[in-house]
Amino acid sequence: MTDGELDTVGKASRLLVHLGTVPEGATLSELSRATGFPMSSAHRLLASLRRQDFVTFDAESKRYSLGLRLFQLGAAVSSARGFTGIALPVMKQLSETTGEATLMSVRDGHHQLYIHHVEARHNVGVKGETGKLGPLHCTSMGKVLIAFAxxxxxxxxxxxxxxxxFTPRTIVDRATFRHxxxxxxxxxxxxxxEEHETGIRAIGVPVLGPLGTVVAALSVPSPAYRTTLAAAMQFLPPLREAAERLTVLLPHP
Structure with a gap:
């Protein structure tokens, strides 16, 4: 089908499909070149997609990225096809083992998107916010989402x-971050x-896909007053076991 034969839905779909291949997002001119649409047409379509939250726009970088509405739709399909049914039992078992919360996230551009959480058995624990965006550089899940990309x-x-x-412990030096x-x-x-929130320690591991790159991250966060760094390391074996199970069980594209 030629560009001239594409209807509005087809053109919008082509923009979304291309954005799905560029996690860092794309400028209007880049999208115009990639799709073959005039910049005026691409801008009009993107404006419509932004109004529906299918696309987001970063005013500083001038880049468009996929929006949370697509995640919501994808999460609904994923749940219907068993992703949630597979992930949550594994996460619940992990929380039973550790006594602490279990969080799961995926990367969304330069952020992580929290997609599942299981609360701790303790009265005081870390609570996740499903659907919320968080930073990559100062969280255990964010670090593994970068390291295993x-x-x-x-x-x-x-x-x-x-x-x-975010706190005095946050890494803000580029060379130190690379290391x-x-x-x-x-x-x-x-x-x-305590790099993202004072009083919170977390340990995280990647859930890897067939090609060895990360598809999601798992973490066990806990209050620092209750969990020393040495104690947090005791969560690592069950965390790794859970991640390995999810690597095998989760559907992959």
């Missing part, structure tokens, strides 16, 4: 993700020691 994506994130200071991601990749897990 494909090489090009990993390099782009290391160089360009915002190193916003941290290399260490995470070498050891196979990440620790966030």
């Amino acid at each position: 494909d090489y090009d994506t990993r390099e782009e994130l290391i160089e360009n993700v915002e190193l916003k200071p 941290e991601i290399g260490r995470v990749r070498a050891q196979g897990f990440a620790v966030a020691d």
